[in-house]
Amino acid sequence: MATRTEAFNSISTRIRNLFMASSSFDFLSVKPYTPPSWASHLHPLPSHIFSLAHLPTPIHRWNLPNLPANTEVWLKRDDLSGMQLSGNKVRKLEFLMADAIAQGADSVITIGGIQSNHCRATAVAAKYLNLDPFLILRTSKLLVDQDPGLIGNLLVERFVGAHLQLISKEEYAQIGSVTLTNILKEKLIKEGRKPYVIPVGGSNSVGTWGYIESVREIEQQIQSGTSNVKFDDIVVACGSGGTIAGLSLGSSLSTLKARVHAFSVCDDPDYFHDFVQGLLDGLKAGVNSRDIVHIQNAKGLGYAMNTSEELKFVKEVAEATGVVLDPVYSGKAAYAMLNDMNENPKKWEGRKILFIHTGGLLGLYDKVDQLASFVGNWQKMDVNESIPRQDGTGKMF
Secondary structure, eight states: OOOHHHHHHHHHHHHHHHHOOOTTOOTTOEEEOOOOGGGTTSSSOOSEEEOOSOOSOOEEEOOOSSOOTTOEEEEEEGGGSOSTTOSTHHHHHHHHHHHHHHTTOSEEEEEEETTOHHHHHHHHHHHHTTOEEEEEEEEOTTTTTSOOOSSTHHHHHHHTTOEEEEEEHHHHHHHOHHHHHHHHHHHHHHTTOOEEEOOGGGOSHHHHHHHHHHHHHHHHHHHHOSSOOOOSEEEEEESSSHHHHHHHHHHHHSSOOOEEEEEESSSOHHHHHHHHHHHHHHTTOOOOHHHHEEEEEOOTTSTTOOOHHHHHHHHHHHHHHSOOOOTTTHHHHHHHHHHHHHHOHHHHTTOEEEEEEOOOGGGGGGGHHHHGGGOOOOOOOOOOTTSOOOTTSSOOO
């Protein structure tokens, strides 16, 4: 087995050859990682990080309608962290992929829903780094024996050549993600492969560093900005737990000191408090999850399932502000946040809120049938017969 240094040198050489990287081209480069001073007591500390995201992502004022008096909402645009590698998952993958390379992996395994943003991002990141991606995707019992199609995230995954393994929701519930990934891991090992397993959503202690590091980024943006804003609250969707673990721990340790409000889009708040506690304990953080993050239920009909009211809200926000939310994560979190503001305005009055947009635009393509009735604003252009017409006037190239 190669040493960690030899593994990093090898992958750096391969990437340099593939992408003609130089010292001025940081994308896809690997470098030693130094944590923020306020997080240096955590353990274990990552040794390296891959540059996979386009950072820092912007922060701007979000002019949502009908906010409580003197309430400001600002938006952290992690949906702009990339195109193929977009959203919050790429921050976790910067650390997870560095760990995979350090362990000499030649392939990665991960697991999620049929339209998993994390699985898509993992597949792309793996291919960037010359690793083979294997994805276990959860789907309905009626569709598990059928071609999954090319909608949304599936198109990107299949385009880059990821190996897809379908599992029914029923089997997933009975067996669990850990056992399923271990089954595939053992199979690949027997075939002579060196797989690296990434859990659901990239949410383990290694992946949590992605959002610990994001807090340092937010700190630096506030210090270098001209708005002189200090955030009272951070609001974010919660689907697997790693993002809120990193955000809440980082905010509590740093100068940010903003209260983190998470809206869970699956499972329930008690589950996520316990799961986040496990991640914090894995970093020897010495804090109680219930002291640093407030979690509310926002799953509605269920994970990746939407009411017409939720989808209408996503459309209205896009029309009012130009910001397109995904229907699975940030859309549900923003919908729940606005409902809470409407029901408990005193709780939010006068506060400055940073909402983290975690990406997931491709998930909208899976909702086109439900969205069709909200987006009917089209018509044939009416051109009067008196307008002169001559073949060849308009060039269509």
